[in-house]
Amino acid sequence: MKKWLSIVLTVVLGVSLLTGIQESAEAKAGSKFSVKLEKCIDGDTAQFSKVGRTRFLYVDTPESTNKIEPYGKEASAYTCAVMKKAKKLELAYDGTKKDKYGRTLAWVFVDGKLLQSDLTKRGYVKGFYDYGNYSYESQLHADLKYAKNNKKGLYSGKKSELDSPPVPAKGEKFKNCTEMRKKYPNGVKKGHPAYEPKHDRDKDGVACEK
Template sequence: MQKLLKLLVVMMIFVLGFTGFAANNIAEAKAGKKFTDKLVKCVDGDTAYFKKAGKSRFLYVDTPESTNKIEAYGKTASKYTCNKLKSAKKIQLQYDGTKKDKYGRTLVWVWVDGKLLQKLLVQKGYVKKFYDYGTYSYESELVKLQKKAQKDKVGLWSKKKESVTIATTNKTNFKNCTELRKYYPNGVPKSHKAYQAKMDRDKDGYACER
């Protein structure tokens, strides 16, 4: 009887251990395997072009606008993201479920030198909201960090709000990108009234982007 009980206990430990191991593996594997990629160009706080992934939208985070409609902390978030990507020795991307959004952009988690860029953006207070079209691997962690950023009053949540100075014009025909960027610092998409094909040198549907 004692031998039988011992055998049952060992089996239970094995089953529970295996279940826990499997659950952890499923959680870790959900987001997919990381792969190394190279930056082609940075667009704004949550969008960039990569060599393998193409035009990519960062999963789950939504930073303030910095192109057509410039919002507070939009330029700051854009500058922060671009600096991180350009200075990174190693960039890794990670898929998590659906690979493309309705605009054809690749959806990715972005890692710069081993750190999750979305996490860094949230901690800085540069994420105004989350777009929740599903359950993502790092969602709960980012939500907690967002609450902390709000509590600590950093970035968008600070008492000292960033002022936004926007040059306005009704002009649509600019001579060159230097002139256009005085009003649209990060360039314009093909749908914008100021877009000109001659300023879209790489023919990606975005003129004068930095």
């Protein structure tokens, strides 16, 4: 009986400690505020209403635009998909609100869940950038350990399915973005044989990006 009581108390104390850590992290970070998604950019960057272009705090996902890195396209596609499906998107500041490029720095919550944690657990985070003492550091380090132990994404030892995009036919043209995305789901960059200025309405060098 004493043994079982000891086990129960240990579990209760463990849950209480974890809850306390999470509550402490939330208390340390700034208050959450609602935003709307305006544009997906890559795995750790997006544009939101009220704050503009936003760099997700602490996490660094593989590149998917200027220099394509393994699992960069998966990270970008996943981030975009979950944010577009979300019923509620929230941000929270944690220290410095802007980086040296003028981008907003914030924690991102998708329907109440920390997106940075989700990306890390799925193996879409290659590392962390540490410019301060952030609220969810301990949680994200535990998430990265989980991804490595369970061979997720970057840590699976498998080649990314999106690392080798289809080879375009010479002079390949598409009538509109709907047609282009059937072959190139994330659009194409300037310099790609299928790139046409008419499909790059925001003039950012990427045609038909999501």
